[in-house]
Amino acid sequence: MKRTTRNALCNLLLLAAGAALLLWVDRTFDRYVVQVLNLIAINTILALSLNLIYGFTGMFSLGHAGFMAVGAYVSSLLILPQAQKQTIYILKPLIWPLSVLQAPFFVAVLLGGLAAALFAILISVPVLRLGGDYLGIATLGFAEIIRVVANNIVPITNGALGLKGIPSYANLWWTYGWCALAVIFIARLVQSNTGNVLKAIRDDEVAAKAMGIDVFKYKVISFTVGGFFAGIGGALLASLLTTIDPKMFTFMLTFNVLMIVVAGGLGSITGSVLSGAVITVLLEWLRFVENPVTIGGFTIPGVPGMRMVVFSLALLCIILFRREGIMGMREWSWDMLFRGRTRGGEAR
Amino acid sequence: MSLAMFVQHFFNALTLGSLYSLIAIGYTMVYGILRLINFAHGDIFMLGAYFVFFGTIAFKLPWLPAVLLAVAASSFAGILVDRIAYRPLRDAPRISALISSIGVSFFIQNLAIVLFTGIPRPVQQPKILTGIMQFGAVRILPLTLVVPTISFVLVLGLLWIVNKTKPGLAMRAISKDIETTRLMGVSVDKIIALTFGLGSALAAASGIMWALRYPQVHPLMGSFPGFKAFIAAVLGGIGSIQGAMVGGLLLGFIEIMIVAFLPALSGYKDAFAFVLLIIILLVKPTGLMGEKLEEKV
Amino acid sequence: MSNGVVLETKNLTMRFGGLTAVQKFSACVEEGHIVGLIGPNGAGKTTCFNMITGFYVPTEGQVLFQGADITGLPPHKVCARGIARTFQNIRLFKNETVLQNVMIAGHVRQTSPWWGKAMGLPSAIREEQNLREYSLSLLDAVGLSQLAMEQADSLPYGAQRRLEIARALATNPRFLLLDEPAAGMNPQESEALMAFIRNIRDRFSLTILLIEHDMKVVMGVCEHIWVLDYGVCIAEGEPTAIRSNPKVIEAYLGEEAPVHA
Numbered sequence: 001m002k003r004t005t006r007n008a009l010c011n012l013l014l015l016a017a018g019a020a021l022l023l024w025v026d027r028t029f030d031r032y033v034v035q036v037l038n039l040i041a042i043n044t045i046l047a048l049s050l051n052l053i054y055g056f057t058g059m060f061s062l063g064h065a066g067f068m069a070v071g072a073y074v075s076s077l078l079i080l081p082q083a084q085k086q087t088i089y090i091l092k093p094l095i096w097p098l099s100v101l102q103a104p105f106f107v108a109v110l111l112g113g114l115a116a117a118l119f120a121i122l123i124s125v126p127v128l129r130l131g132g133d134y135l136g137i138a139t140l141g142f143a144e145i146i147r148v149v150a151n152n153i154v155p156i157t158n159g160a161l162g163l164k165g166i167p168s169y170a171n172l173w174w175t176y177g178w179c180a181l182a183v184i185f186i187a188r189l190v191q192s193n194t195g196n197v198l199k200a201i202r203d204d205e206v207a208a209k210a211m212g213i214d215v216f217k218y219k220v221i222s223f224t225v226g227g228f229f230a231g232i233g234g235a236l237l238a239s240l241l242t243t244i245d246p247k248m249f250t251f252m253l254t255f256n257v258l259m260i261v262v263a264g265g266l267g268s269i270t271g272s273v274l275s276g277a278v279i280t281v282l283l284e285w286l287r288f289v290e291n292p293v294t295i296g297g298f299t300i301p302g303v304p305g306m307r308m309v310v311f312s313l314a315l316l317c318i319i320l321f322r323r324e325g326i327m328g329m330r331e332w333s334w335d336m337l338f339r340g341r342t343r344g345g346e347a348r
Numbered sequence: 349m350s351l352a353m354f355v356q357h358f359f360n361a362l363t364l365g366s367l368y369s370l371i372a373i374g375y376t377m378v379y380g381i382l383r384l385i386n387f388a389h390g391d392i393f394m395l396g397a398y399f400v401f402f403g404t405i406a407f408k409l410p411w412l413p414a415v416l417l418a419v420a421a422s423s424f425a426g427i428l429v430d431r432i433a434y435r436p437l438r439d440a441p442r443i444s445a446l447i448s449s450i451g452v453s454f455f456i457q458n459l460a461i462v463l464f465t466g467i468p469r470p471v472q473q474p475k476i477l478t479g480i481m482q483f484g485a486v487r488i489l490p491l492t493l494v495v496p497t498i499s500f501v502l503v504l505g506l507l508w509i510v511n512k513t514k515p516g517l518a519m520r521a522i523s524k525d526i527e528t529t530r531l532m533g534v535s536v537d538k539i540i541a542l543t544f545g546l547g548s549a550l551a552a553a554s555g556i557m558w559a560l561r562y563p564q565v566h567p568l569m570g571s572f573p574g575f576k577a578f579i580a581a582v583l584g585g586i587g588s589i590q591g592a593m594v595g596g597l598l599l600g601f602i603e604i605m606i607v608a609f610l611p612a613l614s615g616y617k618d619a620f621a622f623v624l625l626i627i628i629l630l631v632k633p634t635g636l637m638g639e640k641l642e643e644k645v
Numbered sequence: 646m647s648n649g650v651v652l653e654t655k656n657l658t659m660r661f662g663g664l665t666a667v668q669k670f671s672a673c674v675e676e677g678h679i680v681g682l683i684g685p686n687g688a689g690k691t692t693c694f695n696m697i698t699g700f701y702v703p704t705e706g707q708v709l710f711q712g713a714d715i716t717g718l719p720p721h722k723v724c725a726r727g728i729a730r731t732f733q734n735i736r737l738f739k740n741e742t743v744l745q746n747v748m749i750a751g752h753v754r755q756t757s758p759w760w761g762k763a764m765g766l767p768s769a770i771r772e773e774q775n776l777r778e779y780s781l782s783l784l785d786a787v788g789l790s791q792l793a794m795e796q797a798d799s800l801p802y803g804a805q806r807r808l809e810i811a812r813a814l815a816t817n818p819r820f821l822l823l824d825e826p827a828a829g830m831n832p833q834e835s836e837a838l839m840a841f842i843r844n845i846r847d848r849f850s851l852t853i854l855l856i857e858h859d860m861k862v863v864m865g866v867c868e869h870i871w872v873l874d875y876g877v878c879i880a881e882g883e884p885t886a887i888r889s890n891p892k893v894i895e896a897y898l899g900e901e902a903p904v905h906a
């Protein structure tokens with residue numbers, strides 16, 4: 001029992017240290033750095049949620065942008081001030097209950113996540129019977145349908161104009177608070193026997209069925225929890241950027257999340273956390289490539305599109321040369337630190 | 349709706365459908381032998397259109413050589429994609445190659461934005477295709493007759509290759525059992541390259557005609573036609589060339605006719621294909637003409 | 646050893662298109678017995694297993710387990726009723742540890758909700774701790790406790806077979822189906838396997854039905870045998886009777902003769 005006490009203590013210390021760090025960063029650094037740090041937290045949430053669905057349960061889902069859109073719209077509609085709602089809905093006014101509904105930020109984000117989870121349950125009935133690449137293309141289809149619908153139901157989503165002036169409540173405390181929640185819940189889930197069951201489904205569905213596992217039920221659970229956190233990520237992102245429109249939630253967004261998961265390692269929480277930070281910083285850093293740079297009097301013009309060229313090349317390199325990503329399926333744990341174990345998960 | 353209007357819609361649908369069919373065939377051939385959804389296929393379609401655009405505008409080539417060169421270059425691009433991004437992953441889990449193809453797709457799209465800029469560019473149609481043909485009350489663009497005809501001829505040519513030639517036989521053999529075919533002494537990698545080449549050539553042909561039909565080129569022009577053509581391939585039964593053709597035509601007709609009869613739904617046009625995909629996967633996952641794949645216990 | 650029928654199949658028939666894989670297979674298995682299902686390759690033995698365990702829905706016929714009709718139940722419900730199985734081509738959860746493999750199977754007996762442990766529910770944590778200890782004791786029983794933390798696919802072949810059986814036992818079955826447990830084993834190993842099968846039958850008070858090609862194992866361990874040929878049951882009875890049955894010898898002619906055991 002000493003080991004568990006020690007680990008719990010270490011976790012608490014880590015959380016406290018993280019909070020102190022946030023306090024320091026919040027006071028010291030400029031808005032840009034804080035913005036990037038916020039993005040890291042959100043991307044980590046998104047990556048973890050996709051990793052749960054794909055990395056741990058083996059369901060190749062390409063519908064993350066759809067979950068994010070649901071979370072973003074629901075939560076934004078709940079925090080937009082009434083006056084702002086009247087100003088931005090030019091083509092058609094916002095329909096009644098939504099035009100007056102308001103919720104505190106936490107509740108709004110939570111409801112965004114729950115709406116995405118509900119959406120996940122709804123689509124899981126038809127799509128989760130499919131396997132492999134067909135599941136990918138069907139979830140991608142649902143995400144695209146969401147986008148087209150968001151473009152068209154003007155009295156709710158304001159159509160192509162999108163929502164502007166969303167209050168920017170998302171600060172480091174909120175984003176990292178939710179991120180910590182996602183890390184802790186998903187990590188504990190995959191380490192429990194429920195997590196073992198999900199991995200069993202990933203490894204061999206037939207054997208899982210023979211061992212008494214209701215495969216469909218657990219797929220729905222994994223898909224829904226993943227959808228929930230994707231919705232949370234979308235809700236936080238909307239408040240961070242203060243503007244959303246349907247064009248934002250294209251396949252490209254899903255691709256970015258997929259990249260983080262693959263780079264970190266399918267089936268590794270540690271990998272997703274590490275790669276969430278690395279890839280977000282890389283993506284931000286690559287923005288400079290697209291802006292004009294002046295070195296010693298010479299101006300090198302920025303190259304639009306270059307960022308995604310480098311980014312997609314990086315994904316190709318990972319898939320071709322290091323398919324297991326940063327971590328493979330390994331996890332970091334306190335035991336590793338104290339005892340130097342290499343294989344985590346179910347360490348004694 | 350007047351009869352004349354209907355006839356016009358019919359020809360528009362036939363044109364769109366043929367263009368989808370040509371792309372869908374590439375998807376279905378690659379899926380048939382590698383079980384891979386080649387996401388980059390739509391971008392080869394875009395490259396074909398751009399190659400002709402540059403051939404005729406920048407190098408002032410006459411149309412015929414420009415088209416032939418563009419088709420050849422796209423074909424080569426398709427083979428190159430397979431060689432670099434898919435062949436090393438033949439023994440990897442199937443989804444790895446799929447992720448690789450998504451990566452290639454974004455790479456080509458964004459490389460095109462870097463090289464050609466993201467601004468859509470108008471395409472100059474050749475003289476013989478401009479103007480409108482009038483039959484009584486029916487007004488038809490010459491392209492809506494030319495595109496289906498050319499597509500039909502191309503599909504016939506492809507069917508001849510697949511069904512009557514030796515490499516075609518090898519292709520069909522690989523789609524049944526790749527390992528056994530390899531043991532029979534067939535150079536599997538060459539045949540797969542040939543498949544990519546043929547599929548890409550058809551996609552390029554489709555892209556060129558697409559660029560003429562909606563006269564412009566754009567780096568992301570392949571993305572949606574690509575998705576939709578894949579859905580057409582699933583609709584027809586993935587792995588079957590005739591199925592891809594039928595699926596493409598059907599999708600063309602569905603898209604044009606729903607908007608024609610229910611204009612209120614025109615905003616949802618891009619979602620039809622996806623809704624159709626989900627219905628098909630639920631009702632008959634093997635598509636209209638596909639073979640059944642059994643799960644072994 | 647108490648008697649009474651545990652599993653009964655009535656006219657079990659499976660047709661795939663025009664092919665009849667199994668035709669009117671009827672059998673009664675008495676509680677506590679170890680019984681065998683033999684026959685040449687492609688005779689329909691595994692198809693029988695798949696029908697009993699719910700992977701195939703029989704075209705005709707019924708499966709009765711402890712008196713209840715379980716025909717057409719999905720596999721996980723069949724397993725929950727108390728029927729466990731192994732596979733001909735070992736199907737372990739290969740990325741997981743040996744212990745995890747067993748715990749996964751024990752999941753079917755867990756009652757706390759899926760989120761219980763993740764949310765820190767004390768009862769769920771306790772239940773999982775118990776399952777963990779029980780799984781370790783099972784591994785001890787099959788002699789794999791030393792390897793509990795190893796990745797399943799790193800185990801030697803024989804140990805993988807035993808792990809598959811331990812995993813099946815973790816579902817707490819009344820009835821165990823073993824699909825070619827001795828495949829790929831040398832004579833010493835299959836000798837040990839026979840003792841092992843009897844041992845788990847007594848220890849976990851099981852009834853066992855096994856498919857096996859190794860006649861020495863079948864004749865040595867089974868109390869009753871059914872012989873399938875082209876989907877039809879051509880003989881049943883005690884090992885000695887089966888051994889001298891001319892129909893059985895004919896069915897096996899050209900393959901290994903069952904006589905030399």
